[in-house]
Every structure is written in structure tokens, then in C-alpha cells.
Amino acid sequence: MEFKGQVVMVTGGARGIGKAIAEQFAKKGADLAIADISLDVAGETARELASNGVKTLAVQLDVSKSDGVARAFEDVIKEFGRLDVLINNAGITKDGLLLRMKEEDWDAVININLKGVFLCSKEAVRLMVKQKTGRIINISSVVAFMGNPGQANYSASKAGIIGITKTIAREYASRGVTVNAVAPGFIATAMTDALAENVRQEMLKSIPAGKFGSVDDVAAAVVFLASPAAGYITGQVIHVNGGMYM
Ligand code: NAP
Numbered sequence: 001m002e003f004k005g006q007v008v009m010v011t012g013g014a015r016g017i018g019k020a021i022a023e024q025f026a027k028k029g030a031d032l033a034i035a036d037i038s039l040d041v042a043g044e045t046a047r048e049l050a051s052n053g054v055k056t057l058a059v060q061l062d063v064s065k066s067d068g069v070a071r072a073f074e075d076v077i078k079e080f081g082r083l084d085v086l087i088n089n090a091g092i093t094k095d096g097l098l099l100r101m102k103e104e105d106w107d108a109v110i111n112i113n114l115k116g117v118f119l120c121s122k123e124a125v126r127l128m129v130k131q132k133t134g135r136i137i138n139i140s141s142v143v144a145f146m147g148n149p150g151q152a153n154y155s156a157s158k159a160g161i162i163g164i165t166k167t168i169a170r171e172y173a174s175r176g177v178t179v180n181a182v183a184p185g186f187i188a189t190a191m192t193d194a195l196a197e198n199v200r201q202e203m204l205k206s207i208p209a210g211k212f213g214s215v216d217d218v219a220a221a222v223v224f225l226a227s228p229a230a231g232y233i234t235g236q237v238i239h240v241n242g243g244m245y246m
Contacts, residue, residue, distance in 0.1 A: 002227060005027035007080040009073075011120055012090030014041040016189040017139065018213035021087055024053040024223050033076045033083075034088070062170050063090045064118030073123040082131060085226045086124040088138045088161075089116045093191060095150040106153045113157035117164055121179070125172055133176040134227045138165050139218075140183040142241045144226035158183075162237060169235030178234040180225045180246070185241025187213040209242030 010026045012018040014036035022032050026049040034049070034056060036042035042058035050056045057079045061072040074082055080149060091113045094105035117138055128134025143151055144158035162181055169179040185201045192212070195203075204212065221238045224230055239245060 001029035002215045003084075006075070006084040007036055007074055007082050008031045008085040008087065009033040009059075009083055009124075009150040010087040011061060011116065011185040012037075013087070014038060014045045015192065016165055017184065017215045017218050018087070018089040019045050019087060021051075021217040023224050024216070025085075025100040025226075026054050026056070028223065029054060030085070031057075031080055033057045033080070035059040035063075035072055035076075037062055042188065049142045059201065061195055062112075062223065063088075063120055066119050068122055069116075069119040073120075073127070076130060077127065083124060083127050083134065084131075085135045085137070086120060086131055087222060088120055088136065090116055091139065092208070093151065093154050093159075095154065097150055098152050098155070099153060109153035110157050110160075113154065114160040114164070117161055121168055122165070125168065125177060128177045129175045131174065131176075134178075135230075136179040137222050137225050138179070138181045139221070139222075140165075140181045142183055142185040142235065142239065142245045144183060145239075145245050155232075156239075166235045173234050178225075178231070179231075180233060180235065181237045182218060182221045183237050183239045183241070183245075184218045185213055185239070186217055187215060189215060207244045211242065213240060213242055224238040 008030045010018045010022045013022045013034040019104045033045045039060040046056040046058040059072045140161045141158040143155040165181040
């Protein structure tokens with residue numbers, strides 16, 4: 001019950017990696033705000049996780065819209081009175097080779113994946129500075145470091161997350177707020193299930209561990225960064241990729 005009495009908010013927490021992160025925190029006693037674009041799916045996840053004996057709240061949130069972001073954080077504070085950990089996990093892909101990539105696909109991915117981190121972190125830091133403590137953990141990707149054909153928008157958004165992570169870490173370290181990133185490699189989720197089988201097999205060849213990662217592999221690194229053991233770690237990136245990038 002390492003996180004008993006703490007409040008953790010996970011964006012995109014209704015399914016995939018976000019849900020696994022929320023679940024690991026729930027098992028360790030944290031109360032949870034599951035913030036996702038679909039309130040219905042967030043509600044299902046919140047109900048499921050409440051069976052761990054913790055308080056849960058489903059919040060409708062589009063991370064790319066500042067008004068909605070502000071409202072979602074107000075809802076969390078109204079319910080729990082504090083926010084100890086924010087996981088900026090919500091993310092999308094809209095792949096295509098550069099010459100075929102539509103401007104709207106560039107904008108959508110940057111707005112959700114990168115601007116979303118800016119908007120949510122701003123709300124969280126405001127609260128955490130007042131509390132004099134807080135943890136923010138941003139979900140980047142291995143492609144921020146390696147690039148990936150077809151993902152100019154996505155890799156740029158995930159590389160941008162590394163920049164904002166280090167900057168906010170420097171700005172608020174003295175106020176008790178740590179900010180770190182986790183960069184997953186190829187993790188088996190709905191996002192990666194959507195890839196063609198030949199692409200999946202090619203990816204597998206590039207992973208020294210010889211297997212795809214699981215959502216729990218990512219969640220374990222996130223939980224560590226939120227734990228007391230990581231109190232002096234800030235502005236860092238933990239790579240969870242089976243050796244795909246080192
Ligand atoms: P996922 O299964 O697609 O889950 C993402 C969640 O975010 C979904 O519940 C989705 O809702 C929600 N979402 C989408 N747009 C949103 C918005 N504007 N505001 C709030 N929530 C929104 O993806 P995942 O594979 O778990 O990925 C989670 C994070 O890990 C992402 O940031 C992704 O880039 C990163 N990542 C994943 C991998 C991988 O291999 N899977 C690797 C590296 C990094 P809907 O489903 O209703 O759209």
C-alpha cells in the first residue's frame with residue numbers, strides 16, 4: 001500500500017498502457033482519476049479498478065483542449081482535494097510517409113501528444129507547487145530517439161515530450177516537483193495490434209530481447225518514478241524497450 005492516501009491521474013487511462021498504469025497504482029493503494037476522451041470507457045475502467053478498495057473517478061478529457069483540461073482538473077480536486085501524480089499518457093498515431101502526410105494529421109498528433117502534455121502539466125504543476133510536492137511522468141516513445149518511417153508527426157511529438165520534460169523538471173525541482181519520462185519500445189496494445197503483420201515481424205527482429213514488451217513492463221517503470229525511491233530523480237528518461245534502443 002505504498003501509495004495509500006495519494007491521488008494519481010492518468011490521461012488516456014481507460015485502456016492500453018494507461019489502464020495498466022492505473023491498475024498497478026490501484027493495487028498499491030492509490031486513489032485514481034481515469035481521464036479519457038470517452039467517459040463511458042473511462043467509467044468502466046474506474047469501476048473495475050475500484051474493486052481494489054480504492055476511490056476512483058472517471059473524467060471526460062480531451063487533452064488537446066485547454067477549457068476541458070481545466071475543467072477535468074477542477075473535477076479531480078473537487079473529488080479528492082489534491083493531486084500527487086500525473087501520468088501524461090494519452091496519445092494517438094496518424095501515420096504516413098512525409099510526402100503523403102496531411103497537415104491535419106500532423107496537427108492532430110502534435111495537439112494531442114505534445115500540446116496535451118503542456119496543458120495538463122500546467123494544471124498539475126499549479127496544484128503541486130502549492131502542495132510543495134508532486135510527480136509528473138510523461139509517456140514518450142523509442143521513436144523519439146530512433147525515428148521511424150511513416151511517423152514524422154508521432155516521433156516529433158514524442159521527441160518534444162523529452163524537451164518539455166527536462167524543462168519543467170528544471171523549472172520546478174526546487175518546489176518539490178519531479179518530472180520524468182518513460183520511453184516504451186514496441187508494446188503489445190491496440191495501437192500496435194493495428195500494424196500489418198510483416199511490420200510487426202520486422203520490428204521483432206530489431207529487439208534484442210526477442211519479444212514485444214507488455215503494458216505491465218511500462219507500468220512498472222512509471223510506478224517506480226512515482227515512488228519515494230525515485231525522489232531525487234528528475235528530468236530523466238527510462239527506456240523500456242528490450243534493448244531495441246540503447
Ligand atoms: P491506446 O491503447 O490507443 O490508448 C490510448 C488512450 O488514450 C485511449 O483510451 C484513447 O481513447 C485515449 N485518447 C486518445 N485521444 C485522447 C485525447 N485527445 N484525450 C484524452 N485521451 C485520449 O494506446 P497505448 O498503446 O496504450 O499508448 C499509450 C501511450 O503510450 C501513448 O502516448 C503512446 O504514444 C505511448 N506508446 C505506446 C507504445 C506501444 O507500443 N503501444 C509504444 C511507445 C509509446 P480512444 O481509444 O477512445 O481514442
